[in-house]
Amino acid sequence: MSNKVFAKGLAAALAASVALVPLMASAGELVIESWRNDDIDIWNDQIIPAFNKEYPEIKVTFSPTPPTDYNALINAKFAGGTAGDLITCRPFDASLELYKQGNLAPLDDIAGMDNFSDVAKSAWQTDDGSVTFCLPMASVIHGFIYNKEAFEAAGVEVPKTRAEFYAALDKIKEEGSYIPMAMGTADQWEAATMGFQNIGPNYWKGEEGRKALIDGSQKFTDKPYVDTFAELASWASYLPDGYEAISYPDAQNLFSLGRAAVYPAGSWDISLFNSQAEFEFGAFPPPPAEGSDTCYISDHTDIALGLNAKSPNAAEAKVFLEWMTGSEFASLYSNALPGFFSLSNHKVEITDPVANEFVSWRQKCESTIRNSYQILSRGTPNLENELWNISAQVINGTVTPEEAGKAAESGLAKWYAPHQ
Amino acid sequence: MAHSGPMTDWRKAKLPVFAFLAPATIIYTLFMIYPLIDSIRLSFYTTPSGGEMAFVGFDNYRTILGDPDWSATFWNSFWNNMKFFAVHMLVQNPIGIALAGILSLPQLRFRNTYRTMMIMPTMLSVVIVGFIWQLILSPVWGVGVDILDIFGLKSLFGPWLGKEGSALITLSFISVWQWVGIPLMLIYAALLAIPDDLVDAAIVDGATHFEVFLHIKLPLVLPTVAMVSILTFVGNFNAFDLIYAVKGALAGPNFSTDIMGTLFYRTFFGYQLQLGDPSLGATVASLMFLIILAGVLFYLFAVQRRLARYQL
Numbered sequence: 001m002s003n004k005v006f007a008k009g010l011a012a013a014l015a016a017s018v019a020l021v022p023l024m025a026s027a028g029e030l031v032i033e034s035w036r037n038d039d040i041d042i043w044n045d046q047i048i049p050a051f052n053k054e055y056p057e058i059k060v061t062f063s064p065t066p067p068t069d070y071n072a073l074i075n076a077k078f079a080g081g082t083a084g085d086l087i088t089c090r091p092f093d094a095s096l097e098l099y100k101q102g103n104l105a106p107l108d109d110i111a112g113m114d115n116f117s118d119v120a121k122s123a124w125q126t127d128d129g130s131v132t133f134c135l136p137m138a139s140v141i142h143g144f145i146y147n148k149e150a151f152e153a154a155g156v157e158v159p160k161t162r163a164e165f166y167a168a169l170d171k172i173k174e175e176g177s178y179i180p181m182a183m184g185t186a187d188q189w190e191a192a193t194m195g196f197q198n199i200g201p202n203y204w205k206g207e208e209g210r211k212a213l214i215d216g217s218q219k220f221t222d223k224p225y226v227d228t229f230a231e232l233a234s235w236a237s238y239l240p241d242g243y244e245a246i247s248y249p250d251a252q253n254l255f256s257l258g259r260a261a262v263y264p265a266g267s268w269d270i271s272l273f274n275s276q277a278e279f280e281f282g283a284f285p286p287p288p289a290e291g292s293d294t295c296y297i298s299d300h301t302d303i304a305l306g307l308n309a310k311s312p313n314a315a316e317a318k319v320f321l322e323w324m325t326g327s328e329f330a331s332l333y334s335n336a337l338p339g340f341f342s343l344s345n346h347k348v349e350i351t352d353p354v355a356n357e358f359v360s361w362r363q364k365c366e367s368t369i370r371n372s373y374q375i376l377s378r379g380t381p382n383l384e385n386e387l388w389n390i391s392a393q394v395i396n397g398t399v400t401p402e403e404a405g406k407a408a409e410s411g412l413a414k415w416y417a418p419h420q
Numbered sequence: 421m422a423h424s425g426p427m428t429d430w431r432k433a434k435l436p437v438f439a440f441l442a443p444a445t446i447i448y449t450l451f452m453i454y455p456l457i458d459s460i461r462l463s464f465y466t467t468p469s470g471g472e473m474a475f476v477g478f479d480n481y482r483t484i485l486g487d488p489d490w491s492a493t494f495w496n497s498f499w500n501n502m503k504f505f506a507v508h509m510l511v512q513n514p515i516g517i518a519l520a521g522i523l524s525l526p527q528l529r530f531r532n533t534y535r536t537m538m539i540m541p542t543m544l545s546v547v548i549v550g551f552i553w554q555l556i557l558s559p560v561w562g563v564g565v566d567i568l569d570i571f572g573l574k575s576l577f578g579p580w581l582g583k584e585g586s587a588l589i590t591l592s593f594i595s596v597w598q599w600v601g602i603p604l605m606l607i608y609a610a611l612l613a614i615p616d617d618l619v620d621a622a623i624v625d626g627a628t629h630f631e632v633f634l635h636i637k638l639p640l641v642l643p644t645v646a647m648v649s650i651l652t653f654v655g656n657f658n659a660f661d662l663i664y665a666v667k668g669a670l671a672g673p674n675f676s677t678d679i680m681g682t683l684f685y686r687t688f689f690g691y692q693l694q695l696g697d698p699s700l701g702a703t704v705a706s707l708m709f710l711i712i713l714a715g716v717l718f719y720l721f722a723v724q725r726r727l728a729r730y731q732l
Contacts, residue, residue, distance in 0.1 A: 068668060068669070068691075068692070071689075071690055071691070071692065071695075071696075072685075072689030072690055072691070072696060075689065075690065075695070075696055076689065079698075090693075092693075093693065093695070094693060094695065097695050184582070185582065185672075185673070186581065186582050186667075186672070187668065187672075188668075188670055188672045188673070189692070240559070240560060241559055241579075242558075242559025242560070242578065242579035242582065243559075243579070243582075244579040244582025244583055244673065245557065245558065245559055245579030245580065245581045245582030245583075246558070246559065246560060246579070246582070247554070250558065250560050250561075253560075254560060372693070373693065377693040377694070380489070380694070381489060382692075382693055382694035383693075384692060384693035384694070385670060385691060385692055385693065385694050388670060388672075388692075389670065389672065389673075389674055389675070392672060392673055392674075393673065393674055396582075396584075396673060398584060398673070398674065414489065
């Protein structure tokens with residue numbers, strides 16, 4: 001390579017790296033930090049162009065990181081002063097801590113904040129509710145997605161009760177052409193999030209049990225929690241062989257390739273299955289026990305957008321946030337990302353049938369959020385991380401449901417006064 | 421006046437010596453020594469939520485080593501790290517030595533081809549190595565099952581990466597597979613430095629190649645083997661990437677693959693809903709440094725001095 005060519009190549013590489021480093025963004029250019037790396041196309045092709053139709057002078061860059069790295073990265077970026085202008089907010093304590101450290105700006109003065117209910121805002125408010133520091137975007141709902149062909153092949157109906165659910169799984173297992181349930185425990189979080197938090201609300205009666213855990217009147221060693229672990233343990237016989245080493249993407253692929261009948265889902269899985277599955281699939285909520293008149297679902301406030309308190313482009317960022325409170329964004333987001341349900345009060349038509357099925361449960365079931373998120377994950381050991389480990393172990397069969405309850409309770413009792 | 425020549429040369433050379441040492445010293449001080457000292461300093465402080473950083477003396481060390489939860493986690497990661505190191509010492513280095521011995525046999529053909537193939541995994545990114553092996557060992561898509569099936573051993577297959585008892589050992593073997601090229605190259609280079617006449621003399625005396633290796637070559641490369649061991653020790657106790665790539669920072673199942681690097685990452689940066697604590701993280705890092713320092717000092721004073729060296 002001659003020197004000239006080399007110099008040109010170097011210049012090109014430098015130019016490319018400058019273009020790619022959001023740090024170097026010029027004034028008035030907004031950078032959105034997010035863990036939703038799956039959504040990069042939707043932001044670039046739909047949301048940002050729609051915003052630019054109204055505000056062509058504000059450039060927006062969506063800059064996501066892998067989900068499991070996000071919290072660590074965003075903390076490091078704030079510490080180093082290199083965080084973007086708009087920060088995607090995890091619910092509750094992770095974002096509250098960012099606000100307390102002065103990294104997130106209060107957003108109460110954003111016009112359109114009253115388009116969100118108090119429940120929607122609760123995940124991004126100070127404990128006394130006086131300051132809201134992130135703009136609620138969406139919630140996700142848990143349930144089960146099923147392969148319609150597999151249900152036909154085994155001759156089973158969509159289950160309405162817990163007994164019907166396990167009878168159906170037994171039948172599918174007996175029939176033998178499909179894996180009854182696609183999930184693994186290798187990544188640990190599926191066991192807690194799609195397992196424990198999915199079927200649990202039917203046992204602890206949603207918000208009632210979640211609040212009772214917070215005020216200390218219920219403990220993890222109580223019946224509802226041990227029963228949830230016991231039901232979780234029974235999943236082992238329906239999971240694919242070697243489920244201990246099956247990761248989340250493995251399970252997604254098993255289902256979308258049509259090899260499994262039921263998939264314990266978060267509603268966010270819908271868009272992946274829409275693009276990959278070549279069969280018809282539907283969804284049903286976690287089936288309650290026979291004779292119980294109420295069903296409970298996990299309708300988890302999951303994602304919001306905050307403003308970096310030190311952003312040099314705060315004015316432009318507020319314009320973007322105000323635009324996000326409108327009905328256009330609500331409908332765009334809910335439909336571009338089937339499975340993420342807008343938290344605003346705007347009436348939104350959802351065209352995707354499965355996403356529509358998920359959101360319809362809000363009418364017939366009671367909604368709750370994951371019980372480990374508010375307040376209870378504030379100390380060490382961290383309850384959410386403990387539940388990942390414990391739930392995975394319950395399914396792996398290395399701890400009994402009773403031991404699991406004791407482990408979760410003793411972790412909480414170590415630092416949380418109402419449980420001491 | 422035989423001595424005056426070199427003396428004056430040394431005095432004249434002084435300035436250039438410092439000039440040449442300066443860049444390395446400055447860079448090393450700026451990017452290695454200063455961060456090390458600063459992270460040790462950080463381990464004596466704590467930052468309460470929303471508050472100012474405060475000096476707390478040895479409190480962080482008391483928490484990590486004295487609090488039942490923290491110390492259980494810490495020692496669990498320490499012993500896992502010891503197992504990780506033991507597998508490397510017992511598998512990686514003997515295989516490296518054996519392969520180097522075979523490669524240095526005079527009548528071996530395709531030597532360079534073998535050498536290139538054996539060093540290849542070392543050049544791959546850890547993320548790729550982790551991904552490849554996860555696929556090979558996957559109970560759903562893996563070729564591992566099929567390969568065992570060819571030999572009629574399918575029943576032996578298990579979800580090794582997902583079992584508490586086997587996950588760490590499996591990961592250690594993956595790491596061995598990746599890094600075996602390093603001891604191989606170092607020892608191979610040392611073997612090449614052994615003069616042929618020593619080997620020839622032994623062969624004339626009736627020694628087999630194996631005897632030559634055991635009694636002549638191995639004692640001569642022992643200092644290199646010791647150096648490889650200490651590099652393995654330092655590398656293993658600083659390891660993090662493979663475990664993180666395959667099992668994540670929660671190092672499941674039930675922390676059976678948690679080593680000090682992953683514990684440090686979780687503590688310093690936090691994980692999922694657990695927020696990071698830079699001071700406690702710095703404490704873990706300082707303890708890692710002390711453990712590695714102790715190992716290296718043991719090597720310097722107890723091992724290196726006793727090694728017999730031969731002038732060839």
